[in-house]
Amino acid sequence: MSSPSPTAPGVCQGDFRFRCIACGHLSDQASQDFRCAHCKDLLEITYPNWQETKSDPAKLKAGWRYRKLSAKPVDQSGVWRFRDLLPRIDSDLDAITLREGNTPLYELPRCARTTGIPRLFAKHQGMNPTGSFKDAGMTVAATFARRAGFRWVACASTGNTSASMAAYAARGGLRSLVLVPEGKISWSKLSQALDYGAVTCQLRTDFDGCLRLLQQLVLRAPVYQLNSINPFRLEGQKTLAIELLEQLDWNPPDHIIVPGGNLGNSSAIGKALVEMRDLGLISKMPRLSVIQAEGANALVRTLREAAGRRLVSVAAETRATAIRIGNPASWKKAAHVLEATSGACEQVSEMEIAQAKAEIGAEGIGCEPASAVTLAGLKKLIQQGFVKQDETVVLVLTGNLLKDPDFTIDFHRGDMFKGGAGAGISPEVDALRHPPLVLDATLDAVIRTLEQAEKS
Numbered sequence: 486m487s488s489p490s491p492t493a494p495g496v497c498q499g500d501f502r503f504r505c506i507a508c509g510h511l512s513d514q515a516s517q518d519f520r521c522a523h524c525k526d527l528l529e530i531t532y533p534n535w536q537e538t539k540s541d542p543a544k545l546k547a548g549w550r551y552r553k554l555s556a557k558p559v560d561q562s563g564v565w566r567f568r569d570l571l572p573r574i575d576s577d578l579d580a581i582t583l584r585e586g587n588t589p590l591y592e593l594p595r596c597a598r599t600t601g602i603p604r605l606f607a608k609h610q611g612m613n614p615t616g617s618f619k620d621a622g623m624t625v626a627a628t629f630a631r632r633a634g635f636r637w638v639a640c641a642s643t644g645n646t647s648a649s650m651a652a653y654a655a656r657g658g659l660r661s662l663v664l665v666p667e668g669k670i671s672w673s674k675l676s677q678a679l680d681y682g683a684v685t686c687q688l689r690t691d692f693d694g695c696l697r698l699l700q701q702l703v704l705r706a707p708v709y710q711l712n713s714i715n716p717f718r719l720e721g722q723k724t725l726a727i728e729l730l731e732q733l734d735w736n737p738p739d740h741i742i743v744p745g746g747n748l749g750n751s752s753a754i755g756k757a758l759v760e761m762r763d764l765g766l767i768s769k770m771p772r773l774s775v776i777q778a779e780g781a782n783a784l785v786r787t788l789r790e791a792a793g794r795r796l797v798s799v800a801a802e803t804r805a806t807a808i809r810i811g812n813p814a815s816w817k818k819a820a821h822v823l824e825a826t827s828g829a830c831e832q833v834s835e836m837e838i839a840q841a842k843a844e845i846g847a848e849g850i851g852c853e854p855a856s857a858v859t860l861a862g863l864k865k866l867i868q869q870g871f872v873k874q875d876e877t878v879v880l881v882l883t884g885n886l887l888k889d890p891d892f893t894i895d896f897h898r899g900d901m902f903k904g905g906a907g908a909g910i911s912p913e914v915d916a917l918r919h920p921p922l923v924l925d926a927t928l929d930a931v932i933r934t935l936e937q938a939e940k941s
């Protein structure tokens with residue numbers, strides 16, 4: 486690797502500064518590991534001049550609507566369209582964009598009936614260019630990596646970050662290095678990183694081990710880290726919430742429910758909600774709730790066992806591999822936004838995840854297992870009385886079904902839970918399975934199958 490010549494990872498252009506989330510220290514530059522120079526905690530991006538420069542919410546909303554008519558790539562991006570609330574770039578041409586964002590908000594009529602929540606929506610971030618919500622953050626962070634003069638970008642990943650980073654690096658003329666846990670991520674996600682030209686290392690460890698190694702690497706080599714520790718990622722991911730509010734005509738939902746892994750996304754959505762409230766873009770704060778898999782429940786335990794004061798790490802295990810994370814980097818940010826929005830934190834079992842994923846699938850909407858924790862979690866929050874029937878609820882679906890087809894196939898074929906086809910699952914869950922049928926290639930066989938299906 487040639488000798489490093491890049492400038493600091495983030496150079497302040499006058500419209501934003503880095504602030505430590507623990508000691509509040511403000512700085513114009515961040516070190517390679519994006520940690521506070523004083524106390525080593527995480528940084529966030531803050532905009533000191535907003536109160537004077539962004540004081541007209543109607544003007545901001547009108548400007549964002551107007552950009553929808555533009556043919557400029559930066560306006561067609563569902564992230565950069567909201568660039569008034571992002572770190573400033575000098576020229577529109579600087580943005581590395583795949584026209585990310587612009588994701589649909591779907592009604593879920595069947596799930597609305599079964600949960601008893603008539604106003605139930607899914608914001609499907611799996612409809613992004615590389616099939617996950619990561620693209621919204623990656624477009625911003627990759628852009629700032631290139632501006633800072635880096636040639637290499639790197640990440641540790643459970644799969645989606647690496648797919649997204651590799652794509653944006655390729656578009657931006659950057660090289661990319663991926664660290665993933667060997668055997669613990671889906672082939673679909675790995676195949677994306679390979680195709681987009683990343684140097685892909687399958688390390689004999691878990692995600693948390695990959696991230697630890699990356700944090701050391703960035704202090705030794707001139708690579709720019711694109712994990713969600715990087716606060717530019719979270720700025721981009723904020724736009725999910727801005728676009729959602731625009732789609733709801735600026736009427737805030739009562740609840741937004743999001744899966745929790747490394748906890749960057751919940752932190753970003755929460756930051757967006759606080760900023761939108763402070764700028765007068767919304768008049769009411771939605772409650773933001775985070776749902777984790779039971780086997781990867783570090784935030785749940787941190788809040789229950791340590792009152793959010795220290796991280797309770799876990800040895801993570803779940804088939805929802807995207808959120809198989811035991812030592813979430815952004816736990817403090819997430820705990821803070823849960824408090825700021827009066828949200829809840831829950832956990833769901835593997836069976837509940839599989840059932841919820843199939844229920845979302847039955848709506849004609851494909852998501853990956855990690856996304857389905859939101860519906861499974863909603864059911865629990867209804868039981869607890871935290872979500873009420875007359876409230877509006879938005880589930881954030883973070884990834885596309887095609888990201889993890891093995892999970893879906895194992896479920897429908899009945900291979901997912903111990904004991905073989907269909908064993909160990911309730912009749913309710915079993916009814917959601919649609920296994921493929923192998924038939925003789927005769928008209929009779931197909932008609933018989935059709936008749937049987939009609940009766941069932």
Ligand code: F0G
Nearest residue numbers: 642643645646746747748749750883884
């Ligand atoms: N859903 C999906 C589909 C994900 O890929 C991830 C995280 C999450 C939810 C959790 O989001 O970490 O911001 O709390 N995937 C990361 C990755 C860790 O490397 O792709 P989070």
